Amino acid sequence: MTSADGDSASGVLHRPDPETARERVGAAIDRGAMITVFGRCTVEYEGRAASTLGPGDRLVVLKPDGTALVHTDEGQKPVNWQPPGCTHEATLADGEFRIVSRRTAPDERLVVAFEQVEQVSTFDVTDRHDLALTGTEEDLRQRILDDPDLVEAGFRPLAIERETPAGAVDIYGEDREGATVVVELKRKRVGPDAVGQLSRYVETLDRELHADAEIRGFLVAPSVTERARGLLAEKGLEFVSLGPPE
Amino acid sequence: MTSADGDSASGVLHRPDPETARERVGAAIDRGAMITVFGRCTVEYEGRAASTLGPGDRLVVLKPDGTALVHTDEGQKPVNWQPPGCTHEATLADGEFRIVSRRTAPDERLVVAFEQVEQVSTFDVTDRHDLALTGTEEDLRQRILDDPDLVEAGFRPLAIERETPAGAVDIYGEDREGATVVVELKRKRVGPDAVGQLSRYVETLDRELHADAEIRGFLVAPSVTERARGLLAEKGLEFVSLGPPE
DNA sequence: CGATGGATATCGCAC
DNA sequence: GTGCGATGTCCATCG
Structure with missing residues (x-):
């Protein structure tokens, strides 16, 4: 002992x-x-x-x-x-x-x-302190809500985590023409899975909303892989490069 | 001390x-x-x-x-x-x-x-022993290769990890009629992401192969979520329930 | 090095 | 409990 x-x-x-x-x-x-x-x-x-x-x-x-x-x-x-x-x-x-x-x-x-x-x-351990973490997807969302022009000039956010049959959309809003905009956020470089996710949101909203409604899908991330870029073009989705804060 | x-x-x-x-x-x-x-x-x-x-x-x-x-x-x-x-x-x-x-x-x-x-x-630590793990996706694949009828009577596997523009297919083969079969394996209950993955394989093979070729997509897993089941039906894909060994 | 997909993923949240 | 998506995911594999 x-x-x-x-x-x-x-x-x-x-x-x-x-x-x-x-x-x-x-x-x-x-x-x-x-x-x-x-x-x-x-x-x-x-x-x-x-x-x-x-x-x-x-x-x-x-x-x-x-x-x-x-x-x-x-x-x-x-x-x-x-x-x-x-x-x-x-x-x-x-x-x-x-x-x-x-x-x-x-x-x-x-x-x-x-x-x-x-x-x-x-x-015998005691630890009451919580971890304070920054640089997450929620941070990215807050930056866009503070300055929606980061997505596109004239973008107006209307809801976050808006529910669709395919799941919750990160940011839901309208462009300057009044067209519906769906924004999917990723805190780091994205692959094909994120494009499939955004695509499902746009497709289900296409069915849910008025037949003649235009729906635009934005993927916001620091960058995309080549395959993901191809899928975006194929499906008529848009990409905005937005990295973590310095 | x-x-x-x-x-x-x-x-x-x-x-x-x-x-x-x-x-x-x-x-x-x-x-x-x-x-x-x-x-x-x-x-x-x-x-x-x-x-x-x-x-x-x-x-x-x-x-x-x-x-x-x-x-x-x-x-x-x-x-x-x-x-x-x-x-x-x-x-x-x-x-x-x-x-x-x-x-x-x-x-x-x-x-x-x-x-x-x-x-x-x-x-001072040395540890040269490898971990032997069972109940993985590779185990599931081996079971199907040992008995392809588990997928469908008459199924003939032709390749594993066959490359497509959308990534590697778990099992690639033909059904009894000679139609191309793509099999995606999951070791546990699957959600919408796995359906998207299988769907991309089928779509890209549809373009790559002869225009009149029929391509069937199988998802093999213990079970599917309700949303995934809907997506499977929507995209004309098939599901086979196959769980881990007892 | 980047790209891709699996994992006994873990974790948190909504239902 | 299940379902779903994020993660400083980690990790092996492949090009």
């Missing part, structure tokens, strides 16, 4: 035996602490898909919200995981310390079996 | 002062170790977007491949991160221990400034 044991804010065990690891992790799960376990382990997952992972050194993170993450030394994404809301369990089986995380609807199960536990750490 | 210090496989510091934390993390970065730091910190990010995060208790993971992750007590995704390939730096500024991670193309920068470091851990 280390001096950390007397500290409620955090605790650490170095190379605990399986039973000691099970006790510490089980207690931390019950306490609602954040837990990291590093050691040599195998991983099995079964649920939406299924996978097995042979022995290797990995970092396991258990969060009080029921999230489980298994990280190797590479990659931003965990090699295995469970989403928030799962139930974690610390068990002993065949003399091994194991972490089992389950959920239902859909049924999913993650089992991490440790051959050797290098370290168990627990943390 | 704990007994772990003499062990090259892992090391831990409890509540180090900023300078000690900087030394230990800087050395571990240079050594190519995996690092976890837990403590009270603020986070700033600037790059593809920008964000700030006020003080709170968070777990920071630095990987030898240049990945950085900042995890709070909630959520599966890190609240902030840097992708693999970044350069990490451990610095002292205003008496605080800071972790700075940068990359170029695009320029991105992540700064984690610690008011209080609860724990620093380092691990």
Whole structure:
């Protein structure tokens, strides 16, 4: 045991035996602490898909919200995981310390079996601050509502997130002639999928509105791929280049 | 200091002062170790977007491949991160221990400034085992190639990933009458986007092939949403229900 | 390097 | 719960 044991804010065990690891992790799960376990382990997952992972050194993170993450030394994404809301369990089986995380609807199960536990750490964590993020699609929308001429001189926004049978349109409005305008926003370079999305909005509005009504579709993004540009031309849609704020 | 210090496989510091934390993390970065730091910190990010995060208790993971992750007590995704390939730096500024991670193309920068470091851990990690995953789209494709009648009696696959101007078709073949068949596979319930994808394949092949050639489009998936079903009917495409193996 | 599409995507919101 | 679209998506693959 280390001096950390007397500290409620955090605790650490170095190379605990399986039973000691099970006790510490089980207690931390019950306490609602954040837990990291590093050691040599195998991983099995079964649920939406299924996978097995042979022995290797990995970092396991258990969060009080029921999230489980298994990280190797590479990659931003965990090699295995469970989403928030799962139930974690610390068990002993065949003399091994194991972490089992389950959920239902859909049924999913993650089992991490440790051959050797290098370290168990627990943390009592408080974090009330929300992330303030800028440079998103909503920012782009606000810039256009502040200055509709960015789309086209005389453009008048009438609604945001206007519902159509094909889904909600980002910005709905009229051009200077009174023709209906549909605007699809993308915060980064767009491919063919965005053109298909805009096209569906225009097509369904074509049916919904007056038969002789002209409907113009605008795609607003920093840039388009060559294939997407071709699809735009083919479908008679327009493109406006608008990048993130400097 | 704990007994772990003499062990090259892992090391831990409890509540180090900023300078000690900087030394230990800087050395571990240079050594190519995996690092976890837990403590009270603020986070700033600037790059593809920008964000700030006020003080709170968070777990920071630095990987030898240049990945950085900042995890709070909630959520599966890190609240902030840097992708693999970044350069990490451990610095002292205003008496605080800071972790700075940068990359170029695009320029991105992540700064984690610690008011209080609860724990620093380092691990020498090797993991050469690959993940074996089943229940994927490739599994579904193999099942159909093994038994093409799953799509339709008499279906004959001729190619996989056949290129078209609209992208690669999952399975390309002929029905019993010799008509061209395009099959789009999805491993789970599909929405309108998959119908758009299949529709583009059929449309472009319609132009590419003989004008009088009949082209049939099949969407193979466990199920479809109501809107997607409508789009399929509208575009004259067919649906085959085929779920993951039990 | 960019383009393309899959993913146990995750996440948030509307219904 | 399902449906739908955004994401600093990440990631592998291909040209």
